[in-house]
Amino acid sequence: MKNSIAERVCDFLKIYPPFDLITFKKLLEIAEEVVIVYLEKGDTLFKADQPANEYFYIVRAGAISLFHTDSNDNKQELVTINDTGDIFGVRPLIARENYKLTATANEETIIYALPIKNFQSATENNAKVYEYLITAFATNAYDSYTTEENNEIFKDYLPNTSQDIVNFQTANYTKTPITCPIGSTLQEAACLMRTYKIGCIIVVDHKKPVGIITNSDIKNKIATGEYPINTSVSNIMSSPVITAKKNLTVADGQLKMIKNNISHLCITKDGTVNSRLIGVLTHHDVLVTLGNTPSVILKEIKRANRTKKLRLARLKANTLLKGYLEQNIPLTHIINVISEINDAVIIRAIEIALKKMPTPPPVPFSWLALGSQGRREQLLFTDQDNALVFEDVPEDKYEETQAYFLQLAKYITKSLNKIGFEYCEADMMANNPEWCKSISKWKTQFQNWILSPDDKAILLSSIFFDYSRIYGSEKLVDDLSESIFEALEGSSLFYKFLGKEAIKSPTPLGIFKQFLVEQNGEQKDLFNIKSRGLMPLIDAARLLVLSNQIKNVNSTYLRFEKMAEIDPNNKELYESCAYAFKALSKFKTKQGLLHNNSGKFIKLETLTKEEKLKLKRCFKPIQDIQETLKLRFDLKNFI
Amino acid sequence: MIFNWFRKKNDNYPEFYLEYLEHFKKKPKGLIEETRFVAFDTETTGFDKKDDRVLSIGAVSFAGKSIPVSNSFELYIHQDIFRPETVKIHGLMKNGNNVKVSEIEAIKAFLEYIKNSVLIAHHANFDKNMMNEMMMRNGLGKLKNNFIDTGILFKKSKHKIYQDTLKKHYSLDDLCKELNVPKVDRHTASGDALITAMVFLKILSRLDKRKHLKWGYLLRR
Numbered sequence: 129m130k131n132s133i134a135e136r137v138c139d140f141l142k143i144y145p146p147f148d149l150i151t152f153k154k155l156l157e158i159a160e161e162v163v164i165v166y167l168e169k170g171d172t173l174f175k176a177d178q179p180a181n182e183y184f185y186i187v188r189a190g191a192i193s194l195f196h197t198d199s200n201d202n203k204q205e206l207v208t209i210n211d212t213g214d215i216f217g218v219r220p221l222i223a224r225e226n227y228k229l230t231a232t233a234n235e236e237t238i239i240y241a242l243p244i245k246n247f248q249s250a251t252e253n254n255a256k257v258y259e260y261l262i263t264a265f266a267t268n269a270y271d272s273y274t275t276e277e278n279n280e281i282f283k284d285y286l287p288n289t290s291q292d293i294v295n296f297q298t299a300n301y302t303k304t305p306i307t308c309p310i311g312s313t314l315q316e317a318a319c320l321m322r323t324y325k326i327g328c329i330i331v332v333d334h335k336k337p338v339g340i341i342t343n344s345d346i347k348n349k350i351a352t353g354e355y356p357i358n359t360s361v362s363n364i365m366s367s368p369v370i371t372a373k374k375n376l377t378v379a380d381g382q383l384k385m386i387k388n389n390i391s392h393l394c395i396t397k398d399g400t401v402n403s404r405l406i407g408v409l410t411h412h413d414v415l416v417t418l419g420n421t422p423s424v425i426l427k428e429i430k431r432a433n434r435t436k437k438l439r440l441a442r443l444k445a446n447t448l449l450k451g452y453l454e455q456n457i458p459l460t461h462i463i464n465v466i467s468e469i470n471d472a473v474i475i476r477a478i479e480i481a482l483k484k485m486p487t488p489p490p491v492p493f494s495w496l497a498l499g500s501q502g503r504r505e506q507l508l509f510t511d512q513d514n515a516l517v518f519e520d521v522p523e524d525k526y527e528e529t530q531a532y533f534l535q536l537a538k539y540i541t542k543s544l545n546k547i548g549f550e551y552c553e554a555d556m557m558a559n560n561p562e563w564c565k566s567i568s569k570w571k572t573q574f575q576n577w578i579l580s581p582d583d584k585a586i587l588l589s590s591i592f593f594d595y596s597r598i599y600g601s602e603k604l605v606d607d608l609s610e611s612i613f614e615a616l617e618g619s620s621l622f623y624k625f626l627g628k629e630a631i632k633s634p635t636p637l638g639i640f641k642q643f644l645v646e647q648n649g650e651q652k653d654l655f656n657i658k659s660r661g662l663m664p665l666i667d668a669a670r671l672l673v674l675s676n677q678i679k680n681v682n683s684t685y686l687r688f689e690k691m692a693e694i695d696p697n698n699k700e701l702y703e704s705c706a707y708a709f710k711a712l713s714k715f716k717t718k719q720g721l722l723h724n725n726s727g728k729f730i731k732l733e734t735l736t737k738e739e740k741l742k743l744k745r746c747f748k749p750i751q752d753i754q755e756t757l758k759l760r761f762d763l764k765n766f767i
Numbered sequence: 768m769i770f771n772w773f774r775k776k777n778d779n780y781p782e783f784y785l786e787y788l789e790h791f792k793k794k795p796k797g798l799i800e801e802t803r804f805v806a807f808d809t810e811t812t813g814f815d816k817k818d819d820r821v822l823s824i825g826a827v828s829f830a831g832k833s834i835p836v837s838n839s840f841e842l843y844i845h846q847d848i849f850r851p852e853t854v855k856i857h858g859l860m861k862n863g864n865n866v867k868v869s870e871i872e873a874i875k876a877f878l879e880y881i882k883n884s885v886l887i888a889h890h891a892n893f894d895k896n897m898m899n900e901m902m903m904r905n906g907l908g909k910l911k912n913n914f915i916d917t918g919i920l921f922k923k924s925k926h927k928i929y930q931d932t933l934k935k936h937y938s939l940d941d942l943c944k945e946l947n948v949p950k951v952d953r954h955t956a957s958g959d960a961l962i963t964a965m966v967f968l969k970i971l972s973r974l975d976k977r978k979h980l981k982w983g984y985l986l987r988r
Binding site for chain 1: 825833836843865866949951952957961965969
């Protein structure tokens with residue numbers, strides 16, 4: 129029977145190595161036995177220590193994360209992420225032993241499972257194919273046992289900490305080093321160093337590096353009067369230079385520098401002094417790659433030119449977050465740092481997306497973050513909620529302009545998804561025509577919500593009123609806020625709707641001072657810290673700032689702090705709300721990191737007595753603020 | 768049974784059709800992970816169930832989330848009716864290179880392949896009608912399988928705030944775009960069958976976040 133699907137599988141395989149080395153006819157034999165596997169985010173394909181499957185795998189769409197499990201404390205360390213066309217799970221092809229890594233879908237993923245038996249019979253004696261597979265294997269195999277056995281091929285060793293994973297990144301070196309020819313004078317070389325504001329220069333002879341001159345050479349050999357400034361560079365340069373190949377890892381680079389007591393490595397074409405200079409790796413470059421500090425991560429984000437790199441940078445921020453929580457650093461500081469990093473990631477994703485567009489934007493626009501991200505309270509990865517506003521255009525240009533921004537938004541939301549921000553379940557994202565509009569249409573939209581509120585409008589505005597500008601025109605956003613506050617002036621009904629929302633979750637302590645847990649469904653007996661603890665505070669804070677015409681204060685605790693300032697009579701209540709919010713957020717974040725989810729549901733029996741008490745203390749202000757809202761907005765008869 | 772009176776009795780059904788009916792005697796458990804699904808698609812000479820004919824049938828089967836390529840189904844049917852205007856869509860020529868079988872042979876092979884699986888198709892009613900018409904033309908009864916329509920299923924998966932803004936019809940291309948399914952081999956029966964299967968699995972994962980659905984829910988409109 130004809131099998132068109134197998135042919136299409138072939139079409140895909142043949143563009144990726146090592147399948148490009150196999151004839152179409154042989155490839156078809158393999159493709160006919162392929163199994164197409166669909167994985168949801170989080171699905172596990174195989175686990176470390178499981179016996180080998182009959183298949184090895186190639187990613188068709190999506191991405192697969194490989195984890196190493198530390199046998200001492202069972203911690204999972206991310207080893208690598210495989211994208212479209214990447215091969216993984218080849219261990220059974222090379223050695224008949226159990227898997228050493230765990231493969232899990234990093235996002236929704238389609239993979240092709242290739243049967244090892246058919247593959248082997250179709251590729252028998254094809255040395256090149258196996259060479260490729262062994263290399264692919266070696267780069268993913270972090271296993272001390274194989275290292276001892278095959279120290280020629282498998283140079284990598286077992287990573288114990290995330291720092292070790294960083295060590296295995298390819299070093300990021302300067303690819304356009306400044307050089308001077310061997311015949312130059314020192315003065316000429318120094319002028320070049322001044323022009324390019326650099327601390328060292330490589331002396332080359334026919335493009336091959338022969339020596340290096342650094343600031344300290346000039347200090348020690350010229351300024352001391354030992355040599356005149358017009359001496360030839362060859363007289364004072366350090367020679368020979370230490371060279372390395374271009375794909376060296378950070379760890380190798382650092383080692384070489386320590387061994388030779390130098391701070392610069394010359395990268396050459398074949399790794400020896402006898403070939404062309406192609407770059408310079410400095411000690412500073414190494415430090416930048418190794419450092420896990422906000423500034424380093426931010427720098428890395430700004431430099432990233434691909435989504436994959438952005439994802440790695442954002443993952444580092446999670447390690448940072450864990451460290452911060454362990455060190456008990458104040459939550460406000462953590463929130464600031466993580467929001468800053470999230471903003472930078474989104475800005476960079478937008479810049480990358482803009483480059484993909486055929487033309488620059490037809491009119492100015494702004495990118496808004498909504499919901500928790502808009503309030504700058506997002507610590508863990510959550511859904512992405514965003515919107516786009518663009519400047520008004522003539523009616524006949526509207527469709528075309530919107531289409532442009534929709535395409536842009538599609539690129540952006542897709543790459544945010546790859547980075548780890550899940551698509552919004554309700555599709556409240558800027559690639560939806562509903563959330564990508566001109567400023568006038570947005571104004572009308574908000575006015576409708578405010579002037580004729582209903583439950584759906586409230587559901588939407590609870591997300592939309594917490595917006596903040598991430599990228600683009602500030603004027604557009606100010607203009608929008610202006611118009612919203614104008615509309616709010618005449619609507620007490622809208623406040624009542626918002627108030628109803630804020631008091632709809634009852635105080636989380638039952639009459640017998642027990643926690644109210646979920647009564648039914650999958651989350652039975654779990655405590656929903658988000659809907660019962662955080663949301664009432666978030667809703668209350670939003671209502672309070674809107675009704676007091678306070679602009680540009682977006683985060684919940686800052687909103688309460690602002691209220692304490694302008695309404696001193698209730699200062700204590702507002703301050704305790706701000707405190708409770710911070711305490712609850714920290715709680716949720718810790719739970720989330722512990723269970724690798726959003727931390728929304730808490731198993732009460734896992735808490736210590738002290739933690740339970742702490743939690744309960746947070747609920748008193750919630751009860752009080754709900755009472756206050758009922759009075760102030762006259763909600764008693766409204767619900 | 769009393770309802771047997773309403774059914775057209777036909778004792779002359781061929782063996783393979785009786786065998787097919789036999790599969791429906793047992794009541795299925797309804798657990799998604801234990802159910803065999805078959806996603807299928809037909810290429811036809813046009814849209815009229817009486818006048819038009821099925822030119823090819825493609826199908827893939829799966830239980831769980833893996834689709835074995837080796838167990839896909841693809842065949843081409845010899846037809847006297849030919850409409851040149853539809854060739855540009857499906858690319859099947861009257862005297863093309865594909866080996867063709869007669870209608871009855873095609874039905875036999877298809878029924879043996881699907882058994883009592885739950886069938887999935889995009890705009891399922893069309894493919895269902897075309898198949899039923901072809902079966903009755905050959906003196907057989909209709910398909911007995913349960914059907915899931917990916918077009919309807921997609922609408923079910925949308926958040927409630929959008930229910931009033933949904934399009935009336937979503938084409939397979941629309942769904943590929945919305946769900947990010949790689950479009951390969953569109954407009955061949957087996958290519959479309961594979962795409963439909965992918966679309967189904969993706970919608971299912973959105974609907975079944977808690978992993979407790981039974982497929983009965985998927986059938987309901």
